Amino acid sequence: MELAKRFREYISGGDFAYGTFVVEIRSPAVAQFLAKAGFNFLLVDNEHGYWDPSDITRQIDAAKRWEICPMVRVSGPERGEIMRALDAGAEAVMIPMVSSIKDLELCVEYSKYPPLGQRGVHFALPHSNFLSPSDAGTYMEESNKNLITVVQIENFEAVESLDKLAAVPGIDALYIGPGDLSVALGVPGKADHPKVMSAVKKLVEVCRKNGKIAGCHSTSPSMMGELRKCGIQFSALGATIRMLQSGINEAGHEVRRQLNLIN
Template identity: 55%
Template structure:
C-alpha cells in the first residue's frame, strides 16, 4: 500500500497525479515505460480490456516493481471482480457507470473491510506478499483508509445525483468519464463542450463539499487546464495502446519520408 499512500500524499499536497489506462497490451513491461514517462499510476482496464486474471496480476506486480501505482477498473460493482483485484495487490479499484448512491454503496461494500464494507478476509494472498500480518485489525484499518475506492461519473443521471454519490462513506474518488458523458449529454466526442465542463464543475464542487478526490480522464491536453480549474486533481491521459500506435505511425512516417528523400 506504499504506492497509493504516496499518491494520496501527492494529491494532498496540491499536486496533480498523472496516470493512464492499460488496455490490450499484455506485456507487463508497460509499467516500466510508464515509470520512465513519469506517470504516477496505471489503470488496468478490465471493463473494455481483454485481460485474463493472470495478465491482470502480472500488470499489478509490474506496477509495484516500477513504482507506478496499480489500480484496476472492473466491469461493474461485482463482489468477485473487486475482491480478486484487491487480493491480487491492486491499490485501488474503479467502478464504471456509477449512477446512484446505491451503486456507490455496492462498490464500498465489496472493496472495504468491516466495519465499513464486507470485503472478504483472506490474508495469504499477493496483497500481503503471502505473509499474513500479525495485527489483522490494524492491517484492515489501514487498507480501508488508504486503498482507493473510485466511482466513475459517466451519465447525466450520475451528474444529477453527484452530491448524494459523493456523500457515500467509503468512496474516495469521483472520476469523470468525459467520453461516455459527452454521449449522454448529446455532444458525443466533444469532451471540452461547455456541458461537459459544467458537469466537471459539479463533480468538483461535490468532491470539495464531501472531502473526496476529483478525477477525470482526458485525451486532449488543452482540456487539462479547464479540468484543473474545476478541482480535478487526478487525471488519466489516454491509453498506452494509443500512445504506442501514434509512436509507430510517427516513426513510420519519418522513416518513409527519409527514404523517399534519399
C-alpha cells in the same frame, strides 16, 4: 497500500497525478516505461477489454516494482470482480457507470473490510505478499484508510445526483468518464464540450465539499491542463494502445519522409 498512501499524500499536497489506461498491451514493461516518463499510476482496463487474472497480477507487480500506483477498472459493482482485483494487489479500484446511492454502497461493501464494508478476508494472496499480518485488525484498518475506491460519473442520472453520491462514506474519489458522459449529454465524442466541462466543475465542487478526490479522463495533454485548472486532481491520459499507435504512425511517417516517399 504504500503506493495508494503516497498517491493520496501527493494529491493532498496540491500536486496533480497523471496516468493512463493499460489496454491490449500485456507486457509488464509498460509500468517501467510509464514510471520513467513520470506517470504516477497505471489503470488496467478490465471494463472495455478482457484480461486474464494472471496478466492483471503481473501488471500490478510491475507497477509496484516501479513505484507507480496500480489501479484496476472493473466492469461494474460486482463483488467477485472487485475482490479479485484487490486480492491481486491493486491499490485502487475504479467502478464505472454508477448512478445511484445503492451502486456506491455496493462499491464500498465489496472493496472495504469490516466495519466499513464486507470485503472477504484472505491473506495468502498477493495483496499481503502471501503473508498473514501479525495483527489482522490493524492490516484491515490500514487497508480501508489507504485503498482508493473510485466511482465513475458517466451518465445524466449520476451528474444530477452528484451532491448525494459524493456524500457516501467509504467512496474516496469520483471520476468523470467524458466519453460516455458526452453521449449521455447529447454531444457524443466531444469530451471538452461545455456541457461536459460543466459537469466537471460541478464534480470538483462537490468533491471539495465532501473531502473526496476529483478525477476526470483526458483525451489529450492540453485537455489535462484544462482539467487541472478546473480543480481536477488526477487524470488518465488516453490509453497505452493509442500511445503505441501514435508512436508507430510517427515513426512510419518519418521513415517515408527520409526515403523521399512523401513530400
